[in-house]
Amino acid sequence: MKGLKTRVVAKAAEAVLAERQVCCCPQGVQRPALVPTEAETGQLENLENPRDEVCCDVSQARWTQKAVIVSDTGSPAQQGNSEEEWFMIVHAAAEAAGCWVSAGQCLRLMGDLDGALVCARQAVQVSEDAEAQLLCLELSCEQVKAGHETTEAFLCMQKLHKQPSLRRSQAARAAEAVQKQPSEELTLAGWELFVMCTAKEESGSNSDLCGLTVAAQLVTRAAELQKPSEELQRLLALASQAADACRAPLMAELRSGSGAGSWAIRQLVLVAWSQGQALGRSGQWSWSSAMFAAGHQLLASCEAPPPVPPSPAPDRSSARAREFVDARAWCLISDASAQLQQAKEDGGSLKGAMALLEKAHRLCQRSRELEKQGIHGEVPFSSAASCQRRFLILVLLEFEVRCLEGVAEQELRCFVDEATSSERLSVKCLLALSKIAASQSRRRLAIHCLQSYLIRSTGGSDPDFEQILPAYREILSLHACRNDCLEVFDGILNVLKSKSVNVSDEREKPCVKDEIQWLVATAWNNGAHFFRLQHYRWAEEWMKKSLALAKFSPGLPSEKMTEGYMACLKHCT
Numbered sequence: 001m002k003g004l005k006t007r008v009v010a011k012a013a014e015a016v017l018a019e020r021q022v023c024c025c026p027q028g029v030q031r032p033a034l035v036p037t038e039a040e041t042g043q044l045e046n047l048e049n050p051r052d053e054v055c056c057d058v059s060q061a062r063w064t065q066k067a068v069i070v071s072d073t074g075s076p077a078q079q080g081n082s083e084e085e086w087f088m089i090v091h092a093a094a095e096a097a098g099c100w101v102s103a104g105q106c107l108r109l110m111g112d113l114d115g116a117l118v119c120a121r122q123a124v125q126v127s128e129d130a131e132a133q134l135l136c137l138e139l140s141c142e143q144v145k146a147g148h149e150t151t152e153a154f155l156c157m158q159k160l161h162k163q164p165s166l167r168r169s170q171a172a173r174a175a176e177a178v179q180k181q182p183s184e185e186l187t188l189a190g191w192e193l194f195v196m197c198t199a200k201e202e203s204g205s206n207s208d209l210c211g212l213t214v215a216a217q218l219v220t221r222a223a224e225l226q227k228p229s230e231e232l233q234r235l236l237a238l239a240s241q242a243a244d245a246c247r248a249p250l251m252a253e254l255r256s257g258s259g260a261g262s263w264a265i266r267q268l269v270l271v272a273w274s275q276g277q278a279l280g281r282s283g284q285w286s287w288s289s290a291m292f293a294a295g296h297q298l299l300a301s302c303e304a305p306p307p308v309p310p311s312p313a314p315d316r317s318s319a320r321a322r323e324f325v326d327a328r329a330w331c332l333i334s335d336a337s338a339q340l341q342q343a344k345e346d347g348g349s350l351k352g353a354m355a356l357l358e359k360a361h362r363l364c365q366r367s368r369e370l371e372k373q374g375i376h377g378e379v380p381f382s383s384a385a386s387c388q389r390r391f392l393i394l395v396l397l398e399f400e401v402r403c404l405e406g407v408a409e410q411e412l413r414c415f416v417d418e419a420t421s422s423e424r425l426s427v428k429c430l431l432a433l434s435k436i437a438a439s440q441s442r443r444r445l446a447i448h449c450l451q452s453y454l455i456r457s458t459g460g461s462d463p464d465f466e467q468i469l470p471a472y473r474e475i476l477s478l479h480a481c482r483n484d485c486l487e488v489f490d491g492i493l494n495v496l497k498s499k500s501v502n503v504s505d506e507r508e509k510p511c512v513k514d515e516i517q518w519l520v521a522t523a524w525n526n527g528a529h530f531f532r533l534q535h536y537r538w539a540e541e542w543m544k545k546s547l548a549l550a551k552f553s554p555g556l557p558s559e560k561m562t563e564g565y566m567a568c569l570k571h572c573t
Contacts (some may be wrong), residue, residue: 051085097127104135113142124159128164133159137174143182153178157189161196171197175214184225184361191218199241201464209246209253215239216264222343223271229287232275234292239268243301247281250302250430254320265302269295269327275336285342289335299324318375322367326387329363332356333394340401350401357398364391392429399433403440412437413448418454426457428467434474443478450475458495468495482526483538489523489545496552516553522545525559529566536571 104119117139123132137156160166160174171194178190191214198211219235227235243250243265253259272295279288287373302324336356343350367387399419402412420430430453437446450471457468472492479485496516527542543565550556 017250021545068132097123097129097132100126101129101131101135104139107408108135112310115137117143124156128159128163130160130163130170133163134170134173137178141177141181141186144183144186150181150183150186153181153183153186154189157186157193160193161189166193168194168201183519184221188218188222188225191215192235195238195242198239199245201245209249209259209264211242212239212246212250212264213260215242216267219268219271223275229275229279229290232271233287233290233294236272236291236298238269240294240297240301243298247302254302265298267297269331273331273334276338280334280338280341282367285338285345289338289342292331292335292338296328296335299328299331318370318373322370322375325363325370326390326504327365329360329367329390332360332363333390333397336360336397336401337393340397340404345406350405354398354401354405355391357394357401360394379465388424391422391424392426393407395425395429396436398431400436400440403436403442403445409442409445412442412445416445416449416452420456427453430456431467431471438474438478443480447475447478450478454491463495465512465515469512469519473515473518476522482529485526486545489549490517492519493545493548496549517556520553520556521551523549528564531568534571536568540565540568540572 097201100119100123104116104123107113107116107119117136120132120136120139122131124136126132133156137153137160140150140153140156144153157174157178160171175190175194178186181187195211195215195218198214201301215235215238219239222232222235246261250261250265253261254265272291276288276295279285279291333356336353339353339356340350342348343353344476364387373389399412399415402415416430416433420427420433430449434446434449434453437443437449453471454468457463457471469492472488473531475488476485479488507572521540523546527539527546528540530536530542543561547558547561550558550561
């Protein structure tokens with residue numbers, strides 16, 4: 001019909017419905033009859049292509065009538081209403097919202113974004129429908145791109161997050177809408193919504209890796225923006241759910257070690273690991289523990305069970321399995337370490353840390369079994385040096401946890417002897433164990449560790465006195481009584497005599513000379529102490545030890561020392 005200007009073509013209610021309600025009827029416009037008049041029918045039929053103009057999928061519509069068109073001539077605008085005013089006839093709020101959404105989509109296609117947004121807002125007011133909220137979000141984001149505030153867009157996004165019936169396709173539309181506007185916070189919220197819906201809908205072999213890939217991008221960007229630890233932990237948990245949802249295709253990809261899913265898992269674990277380390281360095285032990293636990297959860301959720309029967313020869317999937325086992329062990333050990341530090345600060349329980357260490361022990365055992373089968377990983381976590389370092393840290397952590405839990409000293413000595421009997425454990429580990437024991441006021445246990453270290457260190461043909469003599473000094477400092485140290489000095493003299501040490505030799509390091517001189521001075525000072533107390537027998541013993549040690553360090557005032565010793569002997573006779 002010539003002169004007709006179409007503003008909105010909306011779907012109206014089904015004609016068969018008994019009760020109908022006017023959702024919006026402009027002032028001065030009467031409610032029409034259920035059946036359109038001949039003039040109205042002619043107007044609708046004479047439209048060139050109403051279906052294309054409104055972009056309406058009639059095949060999905062249950063509506064059987066069309067609304068009246070607002071036109072230039074004879075329109076409600078001539079009765080004092082604006083050209084955009086229109087009305088719909090519906091029988092329920094959900095159908096009313098559908099009408100408003102259809103109208104908003106039409107206006108959006110025609111370029112009237114303000115009018116479309118008004119319709120979208122009306123749809124949201126009528127019903128909390130997902131399509132209505134989604135349209136409102138899309139239009140709000142377009143306004144954000146034009147320089148408007150993001151308040152309404154954030155409100156729409158929050159409502160979509162609470163929408164239980166939101167489908168993945170709708171979440172994808174939301175994520176696409178927010179990705180094209182300048183607010184990065186809104187973009188992250190859209191990505192999170194998509195991952196949530198993907199994790200909820202997908203399962204089985206028909207799932208894909210889109211949700212997991214977006215989750216990796218989401219977590220990575222959140223870490224770059226230095227989001228709070230609580231938010232990062234929540235996003236990592238969501239990523240773990242996304243990994244569970246696409247387990248079948250993810251496992252198939254991880255066997256080859258390449259692809260989007262493999263990249264996503266590695267990226268997520270890397271973020272969790274780096275965040276855990278950073279939080280640990282700043283003393284935020286509880287959050288550090290949470291990050292390492294999140295990394296372990298991601299790895300555990302996509303670790304494949306061993307093949308049955310086992311593969312006759314190592315392959316790429318076996319190498320991937322070894323890498324996952326090693327990485328999980330490291331996450332557990334780091335988590336236990338963070339829990340240990342937290343317990344030392346607040347006096348909390350260590351049961352959780354001990355349970356993590358037991359799990360790590362089992363994973364290390366599996367890793368050794370895979371290594372015996374000739375299976376080697378291709379990442380640093382699986383290198384021989386990394387595995388040896390991991391075992392060392394595991395022993396130290398378990399020893400400290402046992403000390404803090406009040407385990408009996410005899411049991412701890414057995415633990416030390418059993419742990420250090422392994423060839424994979426460096427002898428220097430005993431020095432670290434002694435430090436831990438001393439920090440827990442377990443002097444005799446610390447001395448036992450140092451004595452074990454000295455036995456293993458002095459047994460070779462070329463002992464390192466740069467390490468041995470400081471160990472002797474530590475033992476001397478741990479003894480509560482001066483005279484208890486006499487046997488230690490006897491041991492030092494025996495070692496020096498058997499190895500023919502001479503600090504005047506240019507091959508000897510300066511620190512060895514300093515250590516021997518410190519021993520000479522300590523023994524002499526002990527003798528002088530007892531001499532002043534007139535305990536001449538003890539004074540004579542200490543001065544004699546000092547003179548004997550002075551022979552290994554030429555340049556000391558041995559003549560004056562001898563004179564003092566002779567004066568002490570006069571009192572002893």
